[in-house]
Amino acid sequence: xxxxxxxxxxxxxxxxxxxxxxxxxxxxxxxxxxxxxxxxxxxxxxxxxxxxxxxxxxxxxxxxxxxxxxxxxxxxxxxxxxxxxxxxxxxxxxxxxxx
Amino acid sequence: xxxxxxxxxxxxxxxxxxxxxxxxxxxxxxxxxxxxxxxxxxxxxxxxxxxxxxxxxxxxxxxxxxxxxxxxxxxxxxxxxxxxxxxxxxxxxxxxxxxxxxxxxxxxxxxxxxxxxxxxxxxxxxxxxxxxxxxxxxxxxxxxxxxxxxxxxxxxxxxxxxxxxxxxxxxxxxxxxxxxxxxxxxxxxxxxxxxxxxxxxxxxxxxxxxxxxxxxxxxxxxxxxxxxxxxxxxxxxxxxxxxxxxxxxxxxxxxxxxxxxxxxxxxxxxxxxxxxxxxxxxxxxxxxxxxxxxxxxxxxxxxxxxxxxxxxxxxxxxxxxxxxxxxxxxxxxxxxxxxxxxxxxxxxxxxxxxxxxxxxxxxxxxxxxxxxxxxxxxxxxxxxxxxxxxxxxxxxxxxxxxxxxxxxxxxxxxxxxxxxxxxxxxxxxxxxxxxxxxxxxxxxxxxxxxxxxxxxxxxxxxxxxxxxxxxxxxxxxxxxxxxxxxxxxxxxxxxxxxxxxxxxxxxxxxxxxxxxxxxxxxxxxxxxxxxxxxxxxxxxxxxxxxxxxxxxxxxxxxxxxxxxxxxxxxxxxxxxxxxxxxxxxxxxxxxxxxxxxxxxxxxxxxxxxxxxxxxxxxxxxxxxx
Numbered sequence: 001x002x003x004x005x006x007x008x009x010x011x012x013x014x015x016x017x018x019x020x021x022x023x024x025x026x027x028x029x030x031x032x033x034x035x036x037x038x039x040x041x042x043x044x045x046x047x048x049x050x051x052x053x054x055x056x057x058x059x060x061x062x063x064x065x066x067x068x069x070x071x072x073x074x075x076x077x078x079x080x081x082x083x084x085x086x087x088x089x090x091x092x093x094x095x096x097x098x099x
Numbered sequence: 100x101x102x103x104x105x106x107x108x109x110x111x112x113x114x115x116x117x118x119x120x121x122x123x124x125x126x127x128x129x130x131x132x133x134x135x136x137x138x139x140x141x142x143x144x145x146x147x148x149x150x151x152x153x154x155x156x157x158x159x160x161x162x163x164x165x166x167x168x169x170x171x172x173x174x175x176x177x178x179x180x181x182x183x184x185x186x187x188x189x190x191x192x193x194x195x196x197x198x199x200x201x202x203x204x205x206x207x208x209x210x211x212x213x214x215x216x217x218x219x220x221x222x223x224x225x226x227x228x229x230x231x232x233x234x235x236x237x238x239x240x241x242x243x244x245x246x247x248x249x250x251x252x253x254x255x256x257x258x259x260x261x262x263x264x265x266x267x268x269x270x271x272x273x274x275x276x277x278x279x280x281x282x283x284x285x286x287x288x289x290x291x292x293x294x295x296x297x298x299x300x301x302x303x304x305x306x307x308x309x310x311x312x313x314x315x316x317x318x319x320x321x322x323x324x325x326x327x328x329x330x331x332x333x334x335x336x337x338x339x340x341x342x343x344x345x346x347x348x349x350x351x352x353x354x355x356x357x358x359x360x361x362x363x364x365x366x367x368x369x370x371x372x373x374x375x376x377x378x379x380x381x382x383x384x385x386x387x388x389x390x391x392x393x394x395x396x397x398x399x400x401x402x403x404x405x406x407x408x409x410x411x412x413x414x415x416x417x418x419x420x421x422x423x424x425x426x427x428x429x430x431x432x433x434x435x436x437x438x439x440x441x442x443x444x445x446x447x448x449x450x451x452x453x454x455x456x457x458x459x460x461x462x463x464x465x466x467x468x469x470x471x472x473x474x475x476x477x478x479x480x481x482x483x484x485x486x487x488x489x490x491x492x493x494x495x496x497x498x499x500x501x502x503x504x505x506x507x508x509x510x511x512x513x514x515x516x517x518x519x520x521x522x523x524x525x526x527x528x529x530x531x532x533x534x535x536x537x538x539x540x541x542x543x544x545x546x547x548x549x550x551x552x553x554x555x556x557x558x559x560x561x562x563x564x565x566x567x568x569x570x571x572x573x574x575x576x577x578x579x580x581x582x583x584x585x586x587x588x589x590x591x592x593x594x595x596x597x598x599x600x601x602x603x604x605x606x607x608x609x610x611x612x613x614x615x616x617x618x619x620x621x622x623x624x625x626x627x628x629x630x631x632x633x634x635x636x637x638x639x640x641x642x643x644x645x646x647x648x649x650x651x652x653x654x655x656x657x658x659x660x661x662x663x664x665x666x667x668x669x670x671x672x673x674x675x676x677x678x679x680x681x682x683x684x685x686x687x688x689x690x691x692x693x694x695x696x697x698x699x700x701x702x703x704x705x706x707x708x709x710x711x712x713x714x715x716x717x718x719x720x721x722x723x724x
Contacts, residue, residue, distance in 0.1 A: 022707045030702070091702045098700030 006047035014040035027079045027089045031072065038068050104153050105166040108183045111149035111193065112234050118142035119227035122220060129224060132216025133208075139223035140204050143230050147197040154190050165240050165304055179301055184240035188372060188437060192237045195444045196362050198580075200230045202573035203357040206452055209569035210353055210459060222262060222351075229255035233362050237369065241301035242291045245370070249287070249334070252363045253280050259358060260350040272346040279343035283333020287370075290326025294377075297323065307376045321381045327374055328388055335367025335421045338395040342650050344418055345402075348410040348464075352455030355410060360417050360451050361444035368424045368440050375433040389429025389509065393517030393524075396422030398647060400527035404534070405643045408464045409454050412535055416490065417447055419524055426521060427505040430512025432597060439501035442584055446489035446497050449577035453483035456566045456574065457539060466535065471544030478565045480540045482578040487536050489581045491529035492611045497581040500588030503607050507599030522610055529614025537622035 013036055020033030042061040049057025083089050122128055122135045129135050167182030204226055211219060232255055235248030254277075261273030291301065297316060298306055309315045331337070336344040347359050358364070371378065371388070378385050396419045403415035420443050427436035456479045461469050473480040489496040492503070502525065509518045565571060620626045633640050645651070 018706075018710055022703055022710065025703070094702070095700030097698060099695030099698030 003051050010040045010043040025090050025092050027091050031075045104156055104164055104185055105183055107149040107153045108238055111146040114142040114145040115227040115231040119224055122224040129220035130217045132219035135220035136208055136223045139227045142227055143201050143204055147201045150193040150197045154194055157190050167240055179243045181244055182240045183238045189237050191441060195441055196233050199357055199361040199448045202576055203353045206570050206573045207353040209567050210455055225255055225258045236366050240303055243301040246291055256358050256363055259354040260347045262351055269349040272349040276343040276347045279340055280333040283330045283340055286326045287330025290323050293323045310376050317380050321384055324378050324381045324384045331367030331370050335364055336418045337391050337425060338398060339649055341418045345411050345414040348414050356448045356451030360447040365440045368436060371428045372433045372437045385429050389426050389514050389517050392422045392425030392429055393520040396524040397520040400524040401643050403531045404527060405640055407466055409466050410464055413450055413454055423505045426517050427508040430509045430514050432508035435504040435508035439505050442497040442501040445577055446486045446581045449486040449581055452574055453479055453486060456570055466538050469539040470542035473540040476565045478571050482574045484536055485578045485581055487532045490532055495589055496585040506607055507603055511597035526610045526614045529611045530618045533615045533618035534622050541623060
């Protein structure tokens, strides 16, 4: 399979993720969108790694997966905290920064 | 040998500054008072010993020794250096400075013995700093270092005049002295910078060399020397910037003796002596120096005749003698002016310290509270009379030779007007000084001064006999120095650079003696009543009592000119500068108020903006994918 196929898949995945992040109102949904975007990046890394025949990209994607796990843990705990304080997990209702 | 002398001078310089730092940085030492005095005294004694040894090592006609260290590094050689320049002038001047400083520090120990220890510590810290700064001026090999030390002595003068800073007059006098000399210092700084632009160096020896080898553009030098002279005018109290010196008498008397008689005020004269080779290229500025000097000498001598405060008489007399020195330099004979500087330093310090002893005993500065003190304090009377005879220019005493040198120099320079003015001033000098002597030491005794004076304090010598050893010792040392200098010059007549006419010596002596005679007739025998003498010179006397309205003129300039200017500038600042800024800040506030509405505070909106921005950037930079 040509490289462009992987890249197209990754671009589609990234766009779906971004769409989810923008349109989702629930904070958990937004986190899911972020996960999709990160995985799109991972596909990119692995694809290029295979294409160039080096292992660096694979190692990077392993790191990225580990970090994603940690990020999800922190993100979910933030959502829980937010829910405790505001009694809601809907991102639109959390507008402390409104000017 | 050469390095020995450099080391000696560095030792002389560093001892007082170390003492100053020690006293200033160790509060317990400063608050202890007397120990601080002894630290300072040890330092100044080191300096005196080094200065004397340096003098002993100096041979006849030896080359000036210059040692310099790079200070401001720059491409193509350092911009400035720090160092020492040892030549006959700085050698002699160093001895004068350290000698008077040592004696004054001993004297102060008794004079200020009723001060609280903290104040005494502060006094000696300032004294150490002053000795360092003054020596810095004296040995400076370049004008930049000279200027720095010049400002430092100005600061010390300010601090010491305002030593009794709780007294409003003293604080005001300190400020006046600082501001007036500062007005001249601005000129000095401009002059130094202009000179650097013209010659590319601050170094005195290099400047002298390039002047002598004519590798020097002398166009525009007149402005430079005039600017340098402005600095000297402020420091050496030349007309019309002399107004600060009489007011500076609010400081303690030993300070007046050291700073406002013997050393700091002569820094201006010394500067002109140092840069004489520059002034020689600009005869018109030299003529100005001579005329202003003569005007200063005559005017101050007139003013001294009507003062009733003994210290103010001496202050005006100092101004007058500084005028003498300046006139000699202006006439083109810096050597004569320098000689008068040295002798004057000795006998005027003597006179001030003598006056201090009188004030200490009488508890008043006013001569009307003094009288018949010869019987009460014969030692002080004798040394004071020695000083007075020196100042009057009576043969065998210190001032005689130097004053005659000055007169001869002015005559040889072809300045007939200034010469006559100086001769008149010499007559007045003898008159007003012997007025002091006859009134204070021989007149009828006055009852003890009743009200407490802030200057003096009740003490063990309240009955007012001769002062203790710490005060009389320095007096005798100075008196004997004055006698020794006088005797030396009577025996070895100084080799003058000019020939003075044979009638000059008799004329000068006659003038001095007739001044003394008039004072004797008026204040001792009272053959001529002082009142009728005063009324004979009515208009002049009234003008002199008003200090020739110079202070008033300055005040008028200050009130009408400076204050009005300040008000205009204040208005511009308040309404135009501030106004523009206020409008801009108001606009910014309004703009911010409008722009804040963009912020929705919703995460989705921000991410959408981020993504849209990213897409826009990609399209813009890549021109499509």
